[in-house]
Amino acid sequence: MIFSPQTHQPARCRRGPLRVRAAAAAPRRPRPRIALTLGDPAGVGPEVALKIAADPDIAAACDLTLFGSEQLLRRAHAELRLCLAAHRAGAGWLPDMESLSLADVALPGWVAPGVVPHLATNASGEASFRFLEAAVTAAMAGDFDAVVTGPVSKAAWHAAGHRYPGQTEYLAERAGAAAGSYGMMFVARSPSSGWQCNLLLATAHVPLAEVPKSITRGLLDRKLALLMETLPKDLGYPRDKVHIAVAGLNPHSGEGGQMGREEEELIGPWLEAQRAAHPHAWLEGPVPPDTMWVRPGRAFRGGPRDVEQLQPADAYLAMYHDQGLAPLKLMAFDQAVNFTAGLPFVRTSPDHGTAFDLDGGLADANSTKEAVLLACRVAEQRRRHAEAAGGGPGAAAGAAAGRGAPAAAAG
Known part of the structure; x- marks a missing residue:
């Protein structure tokens, strides 16, 4: 289903271009539920997110939901298809937009028109901040086992009025983590x-x-x-x-x-x-x-x-x-x-930045793929650790949802 990141409640599945894949037959253990934010929509974040959504290894490992703007993601999808055609590169890997699981984060009216590819602006900073805000809120509510954050521009955040040194400090503040x-x-x-x-x-x-x-x-x-x-x-x-x-x-x-x-x-x-x-x-x-x-x-x-x-x-x-x-x-x-480390919910991120100067189609998604796979392993290890500590399956599910003490990722 598509849920509303603003109300943190499931929303009625609406007719429209985006829908969530039907759940497979229930496995013995629930698959990790991973929230992936687009990061700064003027950088490589949307392209990387689309590549991750199309990756069969990711599909086999978890239930992935993208956190971003439907309007901006569709724009990035169309621009990427044109870039690939211009470079005479195949676009067969591009995921079908109709099959994506997307939490469509509401943005102020001025934001989407102000997002300019390859340029850090207050609009792109506002968008990336709201994507992260919605994903963290959903994880803390227990809707997701982990948050994987796309790269953001600190300068764009500051231009939008969000004066955090980085995403880590914002996450710690939201989690109530002491210095x-x-x-x-x-x-x-x-x-x-x-x-x-x-x-x-x-x-x-x-x-x-x-x-x-x-x-x-x-x-x-x-x-x-x-x-x-x-x-x-x-x-x-x-x-x-x-x-x-x-x-x-x-x-x-x-x-x-x-x-x-x-x-x-x-x-x-x-x-x-x-x-x-x-x-x-x-x-x-x-x-x-x-x-x-x-x-x-x-x-x-x-x-x-x-x-x-x-x-x-x-x-x-x-x-x-x-x-x-x-x-x-x-x-x-x-x-x-x-x-x-030390947060009540799992958070991972690729170790690269927004790459505003990179042409479409050239972004390497491997670090983000590793981030998603690590998040899956950490969520599963937290589940195992909670069960070993004597809490039983119920406590394990709470820990994996970010409501219990940190647990682990297989090394």
Whole structure:
């Protein structure tokens, strides 16, 4: 059925161009219900969403609903067909608009005419914000097991009056998450070795000059606790045996205090205290930032035997944004997924931006595909974790709908 994201209630299925596919025979376990937002409609978001909706692997894995504007999606569909024809590329993969499952989000009258392809405007910012707002509301109401967010333009958001640093901060506010209780995490599974790299950022959207004073014992306590919770509940790792590598802040981890004192005075003593508090965990560090990514890089590019020999960590804690994301994107740009740890509902996102400058038909949907598949695994792991905790199937369904504690995604 088509539901109204404004009232959060099922709406009468109307005659019209969009309809929801009829439900298949009930499986033993319900399929994950995934909400995918279009992101900024002036960028690659609508094209990527259409490619995802047409992907047979996605159709086999979940029940997918797009959150966006019917008018803007139809416009993108028509423009994409023209672009493909101009490049003499086949358009056979384009999904039939009549078969899409779409939550048609109402927009103010000025928005759709103001959306200009390849240009960040207040109109495109308003549209992408409302798409996200509607999807989060539906997930928090239990209508979806996970939200996969398309890329947005922060400049367009700000032009529309939405002064958030990014989608993560908005999601945390909606979920009522306290500062430090959630985190920006990136997950990438190697197509050659099967090993999964899990990265958590201690600080995210913070100017580099402010990073040292932002890193405190309290912050590190909360980020490590988040990892300790997320690895078993959301990513399926054994709770009693986790390996976490913690980066230093300075070159060579300070070289004994010669290149900075944070490792000697803060990170090192903090790690010693955490090792005593968590004897079941292998807490490695402070690892020199320039060498921390050697083992994971080789494990990601290699095969299963390399993983066994190298013993890369189960998770990596980077002190700041580019310390973690520059090497990760070099290693796994098309496979990496942004996962917001610590929220009561599952949220993933591709690790690329709006790509306003990209011609139609050229957008790579692989990162978004990985984001949807990870969301499915996390939702299922949360279900399993809730059942194992003794809540039974009913509690598991509540957790998967975002009403229970975070649970997990098979690693």
